Amino acid sequence: MRFLSSTSGSVNKTPCCSKVGIKRGPWTPEEDEVLSNYVKREGEGRWRTLPKRAGLQRCGKSCRLRWMNYLRPSVKRGHIAPDEEDLILRLHRLLGNRWSLIAGRIPGRTDNEIKNYWNTHLSKKLISQGIDPRNHKPLNPSPAASPIGAVNNNINFVAVPAQPPPLPPHPNALTLEKASANQYQPISIVQDVRSAMDDGNQPPLSLPVVAGNGNWPQSSNPMVMGYQVNATSQDNNAGQSYLVDNFNNEDTLSSFLATLMNDNFPSPYPRWSGGAANVPLASTISPTVDFNSQGAIWDADLMKSALETL
């Protein structure tokens, strides 16, 4: 039995709060009301001392969890809609088991709810479709399987092999040179996704790129992501490279993710800001990117996966 009170003396695991008298298990409506009223009055935070201040016989962690997953006014309860389910699938493909990040992009849903929904519904659904829920790839891929061949605007995508051969340096790999003296440069492009694209003789209009300066992984250094305008593009900016955005906050990261998932990606550079900014990367979004020892920023497979979802 799990929801024993700490006074029962039969709990095998050490509870998060070992204090005698701390209540555990399901919350009562009375406790909910006390917690809800207190947080609305005093605000979130200081969870450790909140139970004592609010007069609750609970540990701070339990209070926080109850508020975040159940009592918060913004929490949406009830059935996951088909469009929400679709979004969860796409985000999981892009982000993996980063439930809080996924939840942050689905208004009203909590990480716990999405995690539960994934484990009880979506993972089984994918398995029934012959898809591995861990990596969204076929469970028993046939060697003769044809490319996915998804078509989107100006760019066609083909299936990416599970372990693609190393790519030679791309001739158009550029350094973003437009940054002014007080901005971060040089910013070298560390990876593009050209190998994931195949539109015949016509080069892609633009490439999503992810770059960083050379001093990573110091958390105070910036990380940037953007689009490289291809040198043969018909766009007036052909031959140059532009930073589209610094992901200095959750909004811009969300926009970027949305851009990746929108059907109208990538035309026509709607969010180009004309140059680099010098806003440090917020540490809160660093878990969304992967870094190698050279300071290269992006996991190429992640980007390819994102493109394949288009």
Next chain:
DNA sequence: AATAGCATCAACCGCAGGTCT
């Protein structure tokens, strides 16, 4: 009607990373 097995989801835990002293 009783019971076994399964599905769901609220709540717990350990841990990691950030902040404070």
Next chain:
DNA sequence: GAGACCTGCGGTTGATGCTAT
């Protein structure tokens, strides 16, 4: 710089409800 403390995350558990036998 080190240690204590706090917060948030992802994995897991188990009570409860539902369905099948």
